[in-house]
Amino acid sequence: MELDEWQDPLLITDVSSQQQEEQQLSLINSHKYYPFSSLDVSRNTLMGLKDSTRCTPIKIEEGNNAENLKDPVAESVINGRDMLGFSLTSPDLVICTGSPDIPRRSYGDSPEFLKGCSISLENGIKGSEQPPVITKDEDLCLHFELPSLSVPIVSISSESGIQFSDDKYSPQNNSVEVDQRLQLAKVCHEKELKEAKWPVEELKRENELKCKECAEAWKSLKELQNELMRKSMHVGSLAFAIEGQVKEKSRWFSSLRDLTRKLKILKMDQIKVSEEALLYKQQLLADFADMSSTIQSKLKEQVELHEDLKIKFVKGAKERKELYNKVLDLKGNIRVFCRCRPLNAEETAAGASMAIDFEAAKDGELTVKSNGMSKKTYKFDAIFSPQADQAEVFEDTAPLATSVLDGYNACIFAYGQTGSGKTFTMEGTEEARGVNYRTLEELFRIIGERKNTVHYEISVSVLEVYNEQIRDLLVSGSQQGVKRLEIKQVGEGMHHVPGLVEAHVNNMTEVWEALQTGSNARAVGSTNANEHSSRSHCILCVMVKGENLLNGECTRSKLWLIDLAGSERIAKTEVQGERLKETQNINRSLSALGDVISSLATKSPHIPFRNSKLTHLLQDSLGGDSKTLMFVQISPNESDLSETHCSLNFASRVRGIELGPAKKQVDSMELLKYKQMVEKGKQDMKNKDFHMKKMEDTIHGLDIKLKEKDMKNKNLQDKIKELESQLLVERKLARQHVNSKIAEQFQQQLIEQQNEKQEAAPMRPPFANKISVQKTYDENKDPPINTTRPLTENNFHKLSMAPATVDCPFKQNNLTEKENNPDIDEQVVVPKRSGRASMCPIANRILPAPAPRRNSLVPLRYVAPVTKFPPSLLPLRSIQAEETEDAEGVDSKCLPEPTSQCSPKELKSVSKKLNSVLRRSLQKKMQFKSPLQQYIRRVGVNVGAEKVRVSIGSRGRMAHRTLLGNAIRVPKENQQKQRWNIGTAARAVL
């Protein structure tokens, strides 16, 4: 038989020859085609593989049998290769086949497949009652030729079934029938044995698969356990965060408590301060009234006292003036001081001798030598020797300045021969100021002393009488002579020169400038007697306006300071021309002065004042209402004795003149007095108003302070209210956040549970239908896998993931209502849906009993459900006992109701409600910006972990924690059993 004939259909007609076998093997090795493998008759094993494109040839080797060949076949099957295998052992023909059209798993069903197609040689080779099912479309004709066993070639066809290909193999023709029958019997036994082993093998195989599935389940269980651990750790972290929030909350509460305490203290202080301010205000008003009356009375007394003092002062001043004037009057109306100049250098050089004796000068007497005659003694008011300086001279002159400021007219003039020192005495030099300067200086000094009582105005005029003409020396030279100055009488006993410049002076600097101006403009000339002889009468008029601030008395007085021109003998001085004329005018005016003095001395009814300009100007001073002082200047030189005697005689006559009492020059005194009194009254009223205003300002300031304190208190109260409202809002937000977190976890668990179910359905065979397998395990004493063991070993039960944990999300509005209305009775809320995620894929989800409302994140204690889970599918079975024991301390009202009490319809509705609550919770969570961010931003105010209500704020009560409703404090022993410490607030477990 050619090998090519085997290709299609494959047919082994003679496999007995070694040559053919080798050829087949060679063909197999060459992969050209694949026969039904080789045939090893001695070993009664035949294995063939078909379909060169999809089957892997299996070489039959010595020792292989059908059982041994199972593994490679199985391996081949596992590798996904379709095969068609046959196994023939003993005379029985056992056909194990598979085709590309038969699924791989049908391999295990091959006995079913071959049922009815077994061939027994014992009662003759015949076909089965039902031909083998070969689903391949094409006819498959298999021919087995077993020459060694004289096994007929079997042809298997989809149409005809098994047929013997040759009649020579019929039983009738078999020569070794007995042996074969024995062998066939043996084979039959073996076949039966094999058939008995086959299910065992299948069961083993299935056992292995189940083991693998169990391993996978164990692995998934491990993963679930790890996931559960992660969740637990996450819950722990959440609890830790909540603990932090609780601490933060307690800190807030403590700070709020401090603020409340401080506010209370501030309120008390404010009330105290308000009361004090009110008392102070009332006292102040009373004091103010008392003080005002006291001030009024004191003021009145002071005013009266002031008036008395003023009157007394005025009276005293008046008396002083009168006394002083009386003294002056006693001393004489015209006082005469005699001053002798020292010998000048020329005279000293010429050997002139002193003609005047000043031994009795202190007594006002001097003795003058006379030519061949006895000495003559003159008596004057004061005698100043050549050694007397300017200050000493002015010392006795100063009282006149006081009289001028008191309102009296005064006149000081210097008389004497030329060169005797008149100008020196009146004007002086820069180093030695004269009477003019010193008198004005004294005036300003006294004005300074009296500035609080009397207001003075000083003005000066400087003029000269030169050649019987009045010249204003304060007018510049170009304007001199433009206007003729005349003396006019402006009132009784008052003469004035209209047009005369009156320079207002406020200090000595201005006085000095005016004096210098006048001195520079004065007409001087050189004579034999004096190099700088004054050729005119120089007059400094000081006008004083005084206003007594106390009594309003006004005075207007004048002080005449006159430096007369020097009298001289024309023959002696030998003047001529203009100087002669000047001298004549000077002598004429001095003669007129002498006449006036004589008239005054003789009390003539007519006083020839108007005989000269000089006497006309001095009329007010010499007329009787003035105080007059004359300096008679004399020369000590013997050669000037005659002039000295003339001067002293003239002075003696002047000294004898009685001018009468001086008259005070009062100016509109009454009117000014009343005016001053009105002003004084106004000033007093102003002072009183000022004091009243000051008092009102003080009261107003106190009122402002009181209002500020009220405002501060109000602000503090507003802040506390704001903090309270903020705390309430944050507590609500935090509670919503926690609830949404729990709802999210629960939803996640449900989703994972559903996913696990969906994944487990196609992958796993129906375990429920394989209970028999379990029994097989029991029979084989193969210990089943205890799925609860890992959980027990890990002590997972202590995490207490109780079913009631998922009950938190529902009734969120009730939480808020209850939070805001703690008086509402706690109502037992039927959970919408409760349950736990089952870790067993084939276990039905069993709804737990309705749990009470949950307000805490603390994992609730596990309560054993009434519904019994299959023992092998309850990994928490060992936990239940412990948790039940732990739950003994919990109020029985808090325990969930048995599930058996809920009908399926109720459970369905509860489940729907729970889903809706979860969905709303998730939606709320989605609407939140970020609860964690809010928590971080709001510095962690914890809420929800405990039903706590804190009363703070305006009532001033101390904040305290109050357990509401059915909140129960867990004993410390049970708290310590908990592995998680989630703060004080979490100890209240519902």
Ligand SMILES: Nc1ncnc2c1ncn2[C@@H]1O[C@H](COP(=O)(O)OP(=O)(O)OP(=O)(O)O)[C@@H](O)[C@H]1O
């Ligand atoms: N008491 C004195 N001590 C020192 N020197 C004096 C004194 N009196 C006058 N003399 C000097 O004598 C000189 C003449 O004085 P003064 O010019 O004052 O005289 P007089 O009387 O004003 O002369 P006349 O009338 O010509 O103006 C001056 O140089 C002056 O310094």
